[in-house]
Amino acid sequence: MTPLLTTRGLTKAYDGLRAVDGVDFSLATGEIRAIIGPNGAGKTTFVSLVCGRVPPTSGTIVFDGEDITHMPAHLRVRRGIAYTFQITSVFPNLSAYDNVALPAQRTLEDGRAKTHLHAAIMSALEHTGLADRANIQAGALSYGHQRLLEVAMGLALKPRLLILDEPTQGLSDSEIDGFMGLVRDIASSATVLLIEHNMDVVMELARRITVMNAGKILAEGMPEEIRADEAVQRAYLGTENHG
Template sequence: MTPLLTTTDLCKAFGGLRAVDHVDFSVAPGEVRAVIGPNGAGKTTFVSLVCGRIAPTSGTIVFDGRDITAMPAHERVRAGIAYTFQITSVFPNLTAFDNVALPVQRTLADGRGSGRLRDGVMAALSRTGLAARAGTPAGALSYGHQRLLEVAMGLALKPRLLILDEPTQGLSDGEIDSFVGLVREIARDATVLLIEHNMPVVMALADRITVLDAGKVLAEGTPDEIRANAQVQAAYLGTEAA
């Protein structure tokens, strides 16, 4: 199967620090791929390169057969890449409905159609369990609900690749269980790239896991392979994946 996303020899240096160090990486269509690693491993820098928030020092990024290495972030969104931030980026003074309406408008060919707009917004809010909070200002939502709102904003773009950066941060145990079900549902229609510290979530969701350490790929494999990898145990997992 032709990969949906491929990076080749991808590097990002900040002065003398190489945050992403010659990373070769590929994700198949429909896959749920987790990227894990200790703090400072380069995970967020890597996905920031993929979505176009920062430019690589060297290397290439190919999405759906197209070289997007120099493509601006907004064009990558149009191409089908959506990214939720590690720190919430909702508009606190707008309602949950209006936050989601902004990306929905980008998916409407003519930019009009109030019925289609409302349907698109409510569908995204319903999938994330926020339909009852459509009229609530985003700033009045709990942190966990703000995280889910950002996922709804990403879903509203109807992406082919949805990148979720620490999505369960701030969620209650019940919300995490619902989130796991949501990602499984999303994966029916889209490819998911998940950056996550919650190992039970990673092990429950990921088809394959890539482990980064000091900007390099330390290991890659199925959840069972990663759980049993001695290098990964020493560098990161310890007892977390038990």
């Protein structure tokens, strides 16, 4: 099966420091993949390269058979790549409904009726358990609900690839349980790439795990393989602080 996303030799250097260093990566359609690693490993820089937020120094990115290495971020969104940020990026003075309306409008540029837009917005809010908070200002929502609103905004784009950067940060245990169910549900119609520090979430959700360290891929494999990998334990899992 042709991978949905591949990178070859993907590199991002800042004044000689290689934040991402020659990464070869492949992601299958319908997969839930987790990227883990210590702070400074290059995880967020890597997904920022994939979604077009930062340009690569060298290397290539191919999405669904198309070279998108130099494609602007907004065109990648139209191709089906959605990215939720490590820090919440909702519009606090807009309602939850209006926050989701902004990305939803991008999927209805063919002039379909407003009823289609409303249905798309409410579907995304219902998916994330926020339908009953549709008219609440985003800034008045709890931090956990703001994170879920971000996911709803991503879902409104009808993505083929949804990239989630630290989505469970700030969520309660019960909210994390609900989030894991949500991701499994999302994976029935989209591919999910997840950066996550909560190892319980990673081991529970991911079919495969990619471990980054110092800008490079240290290991890849099934959760049980990663848990048993001595190099991974030394670099990441064996430390007391997974930060």
